[in-house]
Amino acid sequence: MLADALLLQLGYNATLVAIGAGLLGVASGVAGTFLFLRKRALVSDAISHATLPGVGLAFVVMVAMGGEGRSLFGLLLGAGVSAAIGLLCVHWLTRRTRLGEDAAIGAVLSVFFGFGVVMLTVIQTMNAGRQAGLEGFLLGSTAGMLRSDAILLAVSAAAVLALVLILRRPLALAAFDPGYAEATGWSLPRIDLAMMGIVLVVTVVGLKVVGLILIVALLIVPAVTARFWTERADHVVIIAGVVGGLSGYVGAAVSATAPALPTGPIVVLVGFGIFLFSLLFSPRRGVLASVLTHLRYQRRVHVRQGLLALAQGQPIYEALTQRLLTRAGLILPDGVPTAEGQAAASKALLDETRWAIVRGDQAYALAATRYDGLTPIETVLTPDQLFEIDAKISAPEVVA
Amino acid sequence: MGAEFVALSLPPMVIGVLVAIACALPGNFLLLRRQALIGDAISHVVLPGIVVAFLLTGLVATGPMLLGAAGAAVIAVVAIEAVRRLGRIESGAAMGVIFTAMFAGGVLLLEQSDTSNVHLDVEHALYGNLESLIWLDATGWASLLDPVALAGLPVELSRMVLALIVIALFLWLFWRPLALSTFDEDFARGLGIRTGPLGLALVIMSAIAAVAAFDAVGSIIVIAMFICPPAAARMMTNRLGHQVAWSCLFAALAAVLGYVLAGYGPLWIGAGASVSAAGMIATVSGIILGVAAVAGPHRTRNS
Amino acid sequence: MNLTLVTDHDTDQAVRAASPLAVRGMTVSYGQTPAIFSVDMTLRTGAMTAIVGPNGAGKSTLLKAALGVITPLAGLVTVFGGAMADMRDRIAYVPQRTSVDWDFPVRVIDVVMMGMYRRLGLLGRIRGRHRALARDCLDRVGMTHFAHRQIGQLSGGQQQRVFLARALAQQADIYVLDEPFAGVDAATEKAIVAVLQGLRDAGKTVLAVHHDLATVPDYFDDVVLLNTQVVAAGPVADTFTEENLNAAYGGRLTTARADPESVAG
Ligand SMILES: Nc1ncnc2c1ncn2[C@@H]1O[C@H](COP(=O)(O)OP(=O)(O)OP(=O)(O)O)[C@@H](O)[C@H]1O
Ligand SMILES: [Mg+2]
Secondary structure, X not given: OHHHHHOOOOOHHHHHHHHHHHHHHHHHHHHHHHHXXXXXXXXXXXXXXXXXXXXXXXXXXXXXOOOOOXXXXXXXXXXXXXXXXXXXXXXXXXXXXXXXXXXXXXXXXXXXXXXXXXXXXXXXXXXXXXXXXXXXXXXXXXOOOOHHHHHXXXXXXXXXXXXXXXXXXXXXXXXXXXXXXXXXXXOHHXXXXXXHHHHHHHHHHHHHHHOOOOHHHXXXXXXXXXXXXXXXXXXXXXXXXXXXXXXXXXXXHHHOOOOOOOHHHHHHHHHHHHHHHHHHHOOOOOHHHHHHHHHHHHHHHHHHHHHHHHHOOOOOOOHHHHHHHHHOOOEOOOOOEOHHHHHHHHHHHHHHHHHHHHHOOHHHHHHHOOOOOOOOHHHOOOHHHXXXXXXXXXXXXXXX | OHHHHHHHHHHHHHHHHHHHHHHHHHHHHHHHOOOHHHHHHHHHHXXXXXXXXXXXXXXXOHHHHHXXXXXXXXXXXXXXXXXXXXXXXXXXXXXXXXXXXXXXXXHHHHHHOOOOOOOOOHHHHHHXXXXXXXXXXXXXXXXXXXXXXXXXXOHHHHHHHHHHHHHHHHHHHHHHHHHHHHHEHHHHHHOOOOHHHXXXXXXXXXHHHHHHHHHHHOHHHHHHHHHXXXXXXXXXXXXXXXXXXXXXXXXXXXXXXXXXHHHHHHHHOOOOOOOOHHHHHHHHHHHHHHHHHHHOOOOOOOO | XXXXXXXXXXXXXXXXXXXXXXXXXXXXXXXXXXXXXEEEEEOOOOOEEEEEOOOOOOHHHHHHXXXXXXXXXXXXXXXXXXXXXXXXXXXXXXXXXXXEOOOOOOEXXXXXXXXXXXXXXXXXXXXXXXXXXXXHHHHHOXXXXXXXXXXXXXXXXXXXXXXXXHHHHOOOXXXXXXXXXXXXXXXXXXXXXXXXXXHHHOOOEEEEEOOOHHHHHHHOOEEEEEEOEEEEEEEHHHHOOHHHHHHHXXXXXXXXOOOHHHOOO
């Protein structure tokens, strides 16, 4: 069953939805990266919650105009309009009052959502409202979607993706190098506006798939995940697109296999799974790697400081230093250095003395930036340079 | 009128006010610490906590559910902090990752398990059911003095009173370190204040408010009350104590007005049934914030 | 300040016991490179000591680690020979301005009261004498008229004075200040220096990060030249030499200062 779903064997509608969700995932992964890099990830949360009153009002308006009120296009249009108003409110509160962006986001999302709930309860009292199915917008539901809606979803997802790809240059510029973007004549507020516009469109298209509470995950998780795997900006965008597409596609496909598997949560959990793996095991910034590196680093610092203290005949203050040196066979348990320890100590002191000269001399400014208290100097300087430096050490230190 | 009001409207209104104040109190410090959205995150993870508690114990009892929700809130906060520090991810993004994942997990568990015969669903978690918290034993204002009738008050009422007392006590006791570590963290640490655990304690207080309130009113009010009254209050004054007082006033006002508008508003305009009180309270708090943002004496940074 | 190499535990213990604030083997790292490495520092009672060094030298880091604001990778701190945790009442601290939330709803007078929070405890009543002390401290830095302003509505120099007043309200024995003269005008600088010298003359110990090399000899008794490590430390007359300065600033100083000869004067 699962294999069938992933291989698009579950029927025309499910296939359309899965492809649409995949495309939407790529688009939101890419768009979310720009948002994340501009440090405004949670603005999307305000946008998505602000869609609810629009959905409700659109339904009421369509019913009032004699329709059935369930046209997906109409509902999404309403969602887009009220989301835009919500976005404007966030913008206005941040610019015109002393509130920070986080407070503005929280205020807008809760108030708009609250008003949306009021609208939903109004609709429930209407005759047409009993089976409106608007709750599907909260958590996303693609089960039993109409053919026309599935087509609308797939087409608009493709359109959003195209839009993101067309605008990727200025977006990338604004995200990675705002200063340069301004200097080369781009207007940052405009680019930001375009970015928010794209996020808004992604949100609205994603409403029916992921739902308004969870759509924010589709924008944030891929970007955050990608950040673990690369330091290069353009690669972040690509990886985020892949992660987003994968979560959207796999999520929608899995959800099509059984009725009790709502689309939104599955999509989010697939993405979260990839994130969790990255958080733990990424070789650069992963938790495991960081912890190991930090412990190793701390040990190296202690050994080095201990050796310097030995070389200068100073006492060793910390028990950890003492333990590490003893374990490395550099000192005896009573604190007396072994022959090996003495050699290492004088080497460390010589290193430090040479470094001191390098760091005090403008001529070695570049090499001086490599100083970290641990790097042996001969890995940074040529033998000739070392010779020059040693000539400046007036009276070479001797270890007692 | 009196009897009906005391039995049907007074308890939900009082509970609404208690919830609003219990959330607004810690909300003041969250706002000042630029952690306003922590309230949002906490109220989302309450759902998975409750679902897990239900699945583990098999009962819809208050005790286990509150514990489950509180546990989920703490786990969420710790996870957000871990992602932020270990992954060097900005806190907004870290929040977004964690609370959506936990909420998604909760929804999935709920759908997968058989909860059809218990009152546990996503919509209830979001909007709560403030209107249903009625006091059947009340026969009029005199019932407020009648011990037998008082025993029939909704349990949510006493639970909220308790939560409010705990939160108020915490703020009263730790007012100085909280203010100091928010204003100037380095100085606070220099005085020996352990700002890390203190910040966590504040978040746990917020979680207590969210969890206690959640069952009665759902998470929308909770998020709105964490943010809107304190934000409006910040624009009314430049003194911390006054800000907290204003925020309590605004919170209570929003709760009462919102409840009244939800219950009687539709009748006034000739419509039939009432609308969601939780949603209306959130809406009113937004209107109060809007007014403060337009006319508050200290609404801008240099006022 | 004392840079004689101490060669055994007992002597060093005696030295540390006599010093208001002593740091040994302090290393702090924010990532994989140390911000400060193996720093030793011993303050002298009743002296004003400057920490001098280029941007990013680790000056703020050293202060924060010494006061326990951040956790060092390695290192030992003693205050009057005892542990920092037991001696916090004896230290007043003025952080670098960037650590403060200027938008916080608090008045100038309340900021000064914060200096008394340790003595007041969690719930201690604020009494008339506390208010009088706060007003007196504000008066000493010439800020009485601003007592009821919101802290963010002051100029940078005025804010700096208020923070000095808060440190005074701590009534400590050691005053640790991170760039107390950053962004203040000449008159304010003179006023702050006068207050600090008054403290010193009353037997208190002052440690300040300082950026203006020209005024070091006028203001301070001792100096620590820092650039990740301690380059030199001791009385200004012996330590504040061009050679040491060049070592600390990586030879970049000739462009920064017009007249290097006047430094050690
Ligand atoms: N919170 C931090 N995270 C990462 N790196 C930091 C942090 N604080 C300081 N650093 C780095 O540590 C080094 C020392 O910083 P520190 O603030 O102590 O310098 P400083 O001497 O006070 O400089 P300045 O004169 O500019 O105040 C710098 O290279 C800085 O980039
Ligand atoms: Mg500094």
